[in-house]
Amino acid sequence: MNKTSKVEFTVELIRILAAIGIAYAVALITLFAISDDPVYIIKQFILGPFSSVRRIGSIVNLAIPFTFTGLCFCFMYAVNKFNLTGEGIFMFAGCIISLVAIKVGTGVPKPVMLVALLTIGALTGVIISYIPAWLDTKFNANIVVASLMLNSILVFFSIYIMKYAMRDTTIGSLGSLPIPENCKLPSIFGKFRIQAGFFVAIVAVILVAILFYKMVFGYKMRVVGSNPWFAKACGINMTGTIIAAQLIGGALAGVGGTCEILGNYDRYKWVVSTQHGFDGLMVAVLARRNPILVPIAAFLLAYIRIGADVVNSKGDIPIEFITVIQGIVILMVAAEEFMGKFKKKLIYKVAEEELAEKEKKAAEAAGSKEV
Amino acid sequence: MTTLNWIGTFGFSVLRLSTPLIFAGLAAVISKKAGMMNMALEGMMLCAALAGVVFAGKTGNVWIGLIGAVIFGVLTGGVIAFASLSGLTDLYLTCIAVNLAASGGTVFVMYLLTGEKATTSAAIKAFSLPSITIPLINKIPLIGPMISGHNILTYCAFLSIFVVWFFFARTRLGLRMRAVGENPNAASSVGISVKRIGYISFLISGVLCGFGGAFMSMGWVSFFMKNMVNGRGYIGLSACNIADGNPIGAGIAAIFFGFTDATATSLKSQTSFPTEFLEMIPYAATIIAMMIFGMIRINHLKNIEKGK
Numbered sequence: 001m002n003k004t005s006k007v008e009f010t011v012e013l014i015r016i017l018a019a020i021g022i023a024y025a026v027a028l029i030t031l032f033a034i035s036d037d038p039v040y041i042i043k044q045f046i047l048g049p050f051s052s053v054r055r056i057g058s059i060v061n062l063a064i065p066f067t068f069t070g071l072c073f074c075f076m077y078a079v080n081k082f083n084l085t086g087e088g089i090f091m092f093a094g095c096i097i098s099l100v101a102i103k104v105g106t107g108v109p110k111p112v113m114l115v116a117l118l119t120i121g122a123l124t125g126v127i128i129s130y131i132p133a134w135l136d137t138k139f140n141a142n143i144v145v146a147s148l149m150l151n152s153i154l155v156f157f158s159i160y161i162m163k164y165a166m167r168d169t170t171i172g173s174l175g176s177l178p179i180p181e182n183c184k185l186p187s188i189f190g191k192f193r194i195q196a197g198f199f200v201a202i203v204a205v206i207l208v209a210i211l212f213y214k215m216v217f218g219y220k221m222r223v224v225g226s227n228p229w230f231a232k233a234c235g236i237n238m239t240g241t242i243i244a245a246q247l248i249g250g251a252l253a254g255v256g257g258t259c260e261i262l263g264n265y266d267r268y269k270w271v272v273s274t275q276h277g278f279d280g281l282m283v284a285v286l287a288r289r290n291p292i293l294v295p296i297a298a299f300l301l302a303y304i305r306i307g308a309d310v311v312n313s314k315g316d317i318p319i320e321f322i323t324v325i326q327g328i329v330i331l332m333v334a335a336e337e338f339m340g341k342f343k344k345k346l347i348y349k350v351a352e353e354e355l356a357e358k359e360k361k362a363a364e365a366a367g368s369k370e371v
Numbered sequence: 372m373t374t375l376n377w378i379g380t381f382g383f384s385v386l387r388l389s390t391p392l393i394f395a396g397l398a399a400v401i402s403k404k405a406g407m408m409n410m411a412l413e414g415m416m417l418c419a420a421l422a423g424v425v426f427a428g429k430t431g432n433v434w435i436g437l438i439g440a441v442i443f444g445v446l447t448g449g450v451i452a453f454a455s456l457s458g459l460t461d462l463y464l465t466c467i468a469v470n471l472a473a474s475g476g477t478v479f480v481m482y483l484l485t486g487e488k489a490t491t492s493a494a495i496k497a498f499s500l501p502s503i504t505i506p507l508i509n510k511i512p513l514i515g516p517m518i519s520g521h522n523i524l525t526y527c528a529f530l531s532i533f534v535v536w537f538f539f540a541r542t543r544l545g546l547r548m549r550a551v552g553e554n555p556n557a558a559s560s561v562g563i564s565v566k567r568i569g570y571i572s573f574l575i576s577g578v579l580c581g582f583g584g585a586f587m588s589m590g591w592v593s594f595f596m597k598n599m600v601n602g603r604g605y606i607g608l609s610a611c612n613i614a615d616g617n618p619i620g621a622g623i624a625a626i627f628f629g630f631t632d633a634t635a636t637s638l639k640s641q642t643s644f645p646t647e648f649l650e651m652i653p654y655a656a657t658i659i660a661m662m663i664f665g666m667i668r669i670n671h672l673k674n675i676e677k678g679k
Contacts, residue, residue, distance in 0.1 A: 034483060082463050135658065139665030144410055144463065145609045146661060149654040152602055160647035278471055285464065318482040323475025330468035335458035 003350045011343040012288060018339065019332035020286075020300070027304075027325045031317060041311055048310030049303050055310070057192035059302045061264065065090070066298035067201045068256025069280020070287060071208050072125075075249030077281075077289045078212075079225045079242045081136065082144050086253040087277025088151035089128045091270055093121040093257035095158040098176050098268035102166050105180035113183050114262070118200070121258030122251040128154070129250025133243045155273050162268060175269035185263040195263025201295070204252060208291040211248075221245050253277065285330050301326075375513055381637060382517035386525060387591070388636070389629025391416065391600070393528040394583030395607020396614075396621040397535050398576040403616040404539060405572035406552035410466035411451050412580055413604030414473030419444040419584025421477045421491075424595040425484060428495035436498055436589060441581030447473070448577025452570045470604075478597055492594035499593045500524055500585070522590035524582055531579065532622035539618065548572055583607075602654065609657050613664045624660070631656040 028042055035041040049055050072086040097117045105113060132147040166176040185196040212218040224231045224241050231238060256276065261268060283301055287293035305322060312319040332338050395412045402409035422443035427436025451469055455462045478488055485494035502522050509519035539545040550558040551568045559565050583603075588595045606628050614620025635652040638644065 082467070084467075135662060135665075139662045140669060141658075141661040141665050142408070142609065142612055144467075145605050145612070146658060148602065148605050149609075149657045152654045153651045153658075156647040156650045160645055163647070164645065278467075281467065282471075318479055318488060320475040320478040320482070320488075324472045324479060327468040327472025327476075330464060330471070331454050331458070331460055334464045334468075335454060335460040338458060340459075 003354065004347055007346045007350050008343070011339065011346060015339050015343075016286065016288070016333055019329055022332065023325050023329045024304075026328060027321070030321060031311070035317060041314070041317065044314050045307045045311050048314070049306040051310075053192055055306060057189070057194050059299065059306050060192070060194045060198065062302035062305055063295065063298040064195065064197045064201045064263070065256045065260045065276045066279055066283050066301055067205065067295050068252050068259065069276050070283030070294040070298050071204060071280075071291055072249040072253040072256070072277075073281045073284035074208065074212075074287070074289045074291050074294060075221075075245045075252070077225075077284050078221050079245045080228075081133070081242060081246060082147075083129060083132050083136075083246050083249070084144060084147040084277060084281070085129050085132055085150055085154075085250060086280055087273055087275070088147075088154035089125045089250055089253040090257040090260070090276045091274055092128060092154045092158050093124040093254035094261040094270065095161050095268060096124050097121050097258045098179060098261055099161060099166055101179050101183040101262075102177050105183040108182065110182045114185065117183060117262065118255055118258055121254040123254070125250035125252065125254025125257075126247045127250075129246050129253070130243070133246045137239050137243065151273065151277075159271055162271075166268070168267065173269065174271055176267045178267050179262070179265070183262060185259065187263070195259065197259030197263045200255065200259055204255065205291060205295055208252070208294075212291050217241070217244070253280070256280075279326075282326050282330055285333055288333075376516075379513055379516035381633060382513075383521070384633040384636065385626065385630045386518065386521060387629075388632040389626045390522070390525045390528045390586050391583045391591070391603050392607050392610060392625035392628050392632075393532065393622055394579050394586065395604050396610035396625040397531055397618060398579035398583070399608045399611035400535060400614075400616050400618050400621050401548075401572050401576045401579065403611055404545075404552045405548045405568055406555060407455075407462060407569065407572065408466075408608075409451070409573070409576055410463065410605070410608060411447070411469040411473075412576075412583075412607055413600050413602070414466075414470040415444050415447040415577055415580035416584040416587065416600045416604050417473045417477050417598070418447045419581040420588035420599060421480060421584075421595045423585040424491055424495055424498075424588045425480075427498040427589060428491075431496070433498040433500055433589065437500065437582075437585050440585035440589075441578055444579075444581025444584060445574050445577035448573040448580070449570075452573035456566050456569045474598055477595070481595060481597075488597065490594050490596045492596075495594070497593035498589060500589050522586065524586040524590050527582060528586075529622075531582075532618055535618040544571070580604075606653065606657050609661055613660055615668070627660070628653060628656060 027045070031041050031045060032038040049059055069086050069090060072089075076083045076086070097120055100120055101113070101117060108116075128150070131150055132141075132143050135141040135146045136143040162174070162176050168175055168177045187193045188196050188198065210218075212222070220231070220236050220241050221244075223234070224236060224238055228238065231241075260276070279301060283294055283297045286297035286300070304325070308317075308319045308322045311317045395416065398412055398415070399409055419440040423436045423440030425436075426439025427433050430436070447469065451462075451465055454460045454465045481491055482488050485491050487494055500523050502520055503526065505519040509515045539549060547558070547563050548568055548571070550561075551563060551565050555565045558568075584600070587599055587603075592599075607625060610624035610628060611621045613624045632653045635649045639646050639649050642649075
């Protein structure tokens, strides 16, 4: 790493921390302003998530789906295509694998079933994410609009499948038949009650990191995203790379939905979009599309979410205020000009120092020759 | 006679459901002509819808509610313009972030004001903008029930199509905006401030979204409901994309989407077909329309390349 990129990295880190800091401060001020008992509420918001073993476990549990959708959006974001199907895929994959588990799950050995369900979830993701990608490349349709429309369609389709193919009529609320025991992911670490999707997530992060930074495809993808003209001039297959990246992203979102259902639910009962996809977008933005940083960002978001959850249950504050905070964070992290002058100044300074050093050396060399 | 009545009611509901889509489509046209893709129509309309209800409820005057809705639409537009033009944030991300913040923020504000999370119908006194019965025309069979008796904003929407057309075709600011959209460098070389034009376009966009939002909460229904815009901003955006930024084309496309929406609504009450599939109709129609018009445009470009 040369000096300039080191400076860039440092400033980037400071920027992200500052953005989170400001957003957190905004959250605290909001809480302070609207709560009847601000000190208690703020204490709950900050320390609440760590107050019991169960809650720490639920932070990790929440961070798992965020990691998957975050990785998904790393791919979409890396090729600069805002394919937002991650949201719909998460829900739809959950629905499809519940259906499969209920229909054929009983009697099949557990490991076989789990591998099969994860594969089906991933395949669902691949197929669904191909639709907006195809609309984009073939018909030049706006990918954001196409994927959001598709998300709405998927929500209704999932509800339809649940209602007409696997509804449990014995329970009062709308829900599927119970998912068979031999399809469920076990919970691990005893009291923490963390779902075993944890391991799947870790494996996914490692694989994606290798794909991003150690394989040719990852490099191609990053070039296509950061400089399409250069990629074209180099003869990289643009369309192929862009579509492949979106398909991998879709697969990850599908696996995320699968793990969520198999790890945390007794039956499928989502009737509205789960918002995990948009949370994943925020995670990817926070992590600056670097898959290694995704789990950290996911954990951070999960911590804030659980904090809001605690506050929601303890006091008079609705959990929705978190989405506002999320919006602020995305805006500030993505804003090039936020601390941009500071960055330029630092880079300029480093460059000047380097130049001075070079001149000094050149002068010395010249001096030694003269002697 | 009953069929005639039914057609009349159906036509009425088409025009009614097209109203927010027309406003959203025109707002998208304004941004598109200035060279930007405004995907935050959804968030802008949501903010405006809530602001309208709250202002009207607090002051007891529906017109102040309308002004409040427009002001909040403009404010949201200003936030986007500031973030993307002054802060150099990626426009796509800005819009997604604003939509996210608006969907949660409106619920949050609603909860703070009323203590409810789903609707304001119980807590805030309902106000609706007046409907207008057109004399003479309302006597004509078939056409009368279709185009008379609409909310004032519906007529405004149809009027705005021509206002926006006039704005781009005949005014100086409209010409400058088009110049910036076509080629920002050329425009700035003759002394047009690209940034300023960008701000203006987002603010005008905000005014139109303000009307759209006001129609949702003070015309379509008379209260604010969680996530009530429900994808209409995006449908409006695709209406604009289909027409390639032409205001009249966008208006026609918006009416077409209004038609699909009305079809879904009217079928829901008449058939035993699973409602889930009927609910999909507007969204599926949007995707299919995008495909068809994308294909036409690509073929057109190919023909030009061939030199036909």
